Amino acid sequence: MTISTGEKLPAATLMRMGADGPEAVALEDITAGRKVVVFAVPGAFTPTCHSAHVPSFVRTKDEFAGKGVDEIVCVAVNDPFVMGAWGEATGASAAGLSMLGDPDAAFTRAIGMDFDAPPAGLHARSKRYAMLVEDGEVKLLHVEDNPGACESSAGEALLAAM
Numbered sequence: 001m002t003i004s005t006g007e008k009l010p011a012a013t014l015m016r017m018g019a020d021g022p023e024a025v026a027l028e029d030i031t032a033g034r035k036v037v038v039f040a041v042p043g044a045f046t047p048t049c050h051s052a053h054v055p056s057f058v059r060t061k062d063e064f065a066g067k068g069v070d071e072i073v074c075v076a077v078n079d080p081f082v083m084g085a086w087g088e089a090t091g092a093s094a095a096g097l098s099m100l101g102d103p104d105a106a107f108t109r110a111i112g113m114d115f116d117a118p119p120a121g122l123h124a125r126s127k128r129y130a131m132l133v134e135d136g137e138v139k140l141l142h143v144e145d146n147p148g149a150c151e152s153s154a155g156e157a158l159l160a161a162m
Contacts, residue, residue: 002112002143008136009038012107014075014100017084025100027107031136034070037158039130040113042122042147044078044086052150053128054086058095060155067162069132073098077105077114077125102126117147130158 003009012027030036039057041049057064057072064072074097076083083101087093108114108126116123130153132140140161142152151157 003138003141005138005141007138009133009138010107010110012102012110014102014107015080015083016098016100017080022080028136030071030073030098031133033135035068036133037064037069037072037130038075038133039073039153039155039158040075040108040126041128042076042115042117042125044076044082045089046122048128048148048150049076050086050090053154054090054092054097056150056155057097058090058092058155060159061095061097063159064155067159071098072096073100075100075102075107075126077102077108079103113143115147122147128153130154132158132162 014025015022016025041053078101080101083099087099092099102108105114105124113127115125115127128144128147130142131138142158144153
């Protein structure tokens with residue numbers, strides 16, 4: 001079942017690149033007592049994700065901060081090495097976005113956002129979405145109907161809904 005507004009995020013461990021290599025990150029540690037934007041993409045370096053979705057949050061980061069958002073997290077079903085390289089390539093890391101991998105798609109499946117697109121070579125990937133989370137509870141949730149679209153899940157659309 002897909003997560004809905006008003007529900008708490010499940011416990012999950014995501015991965016990021018740290019100073020000494022890959023490190024685990026407990027999602028509840030990121031969201032506890034904080035206002036966080038979590039957005040997800042079908043895959044790092046894929047066309048819409050790379051040229052539209054991540055840049056929309058880089059552009060709007062300061063506006064989100066002005067609305068009290070403590071952190072912006074990008075999640076993809078990729079390993080932390082890919083997420084680290086992608087954060088560097090897009091400028092997301094330099095802008096202060098957290099690029100977290102969900103390597104086995106456990107979090108993505110737990111919130112009902114997984115899908116497969118074999119013709120594109122995408123298996124066990126995340127739907128494209130953006131959510132505002134306050135103290136672990138989903139306050140706003142925008143899910144794209146088409147993984148190739150970046151409209152309702154773009155930074156500007158989520159910001160306008162706040």
